[in-house]
């Protein structure tokens with residue numbers, strides 16, 4: 320589903336934070352990527368989510384080589400991947416209600432007619448009441464906003480879901496609820512998962528396999 324080969328990426332070409340990293344996620348597979356803070360996991364996740372162009376390396380998504388990132392990514396590839404970040408307040412437009420937030424990808428891809436049905440379906444899946452859907456991000460908790468961000472990530476039915484520290488700010492019961500939502504979606508759709516984090520116990524329980532930054536499956540990454 321996802322093949323990253325020899326990826327080098329960062330914010331300064333002379334000193335990349337990700338150097339020559341390879342990682343793969345099979346169709347329907349759940350892979351956990353573990354590693355210490357600051358090693359580059361989020362940067363790699365952003366490359367895989369087509370949000371950050373790497374300086375070198377190749378990426379294949381659902382059998383097709385990726386040739387453009389960000390606004391240069393073809394719509395078909397962009398809609399193949401859904402992504403949820405650690406801090407929902409940084410990724411959610413504060414002007415939109417949770418309902419509009421969840422519907423945003425449908426509107427952006429010209430699928431307005433599906434909005435009422437999909438928003439009802441997903442808000443029920445993630446556990447957001449009709450009343451909460453009308454509120455804006457400042458008027459809901461981090462957990463409620465993260466539920467909306469997960470619903471938004473699933474609204475186009477991605478074949479690959481990337482959860483970058485999705486539950487790092489959340490309590491145990493919200494974490495369990497969101498992991499259950501992801502698993503319900505994966506069971507029904509057959510989607511693959513790349514879950515990034517520090518919580519080894521959670522990722523080992525959640526994923527088919529885990530990969531530690533610097534170990535074999537993330538090959539040729541210099542450690543330390």
Ligand SMILES: Nc1ncnc2c1ncn2[C@@H]1O[C@H](COP(=O)(O)OP(=O)(O)OP(=O)(O)O)[C@@H](O)[C@H]1O
Nearest residue numbers: 330336354355356357358359360361362363484517
């Ligand atoms: N927009 C940016 N501009 C410049 N440097 C950045 C930017 N984003 C991240 N970095 C730097 O890149 C390095 C890797 O960051 P990244 O967020 O990918 O690591 P991480 O492994 O996900 O960390 P954490 O587990 O703490 O989230 C860090 O040194 C960070 O300071």
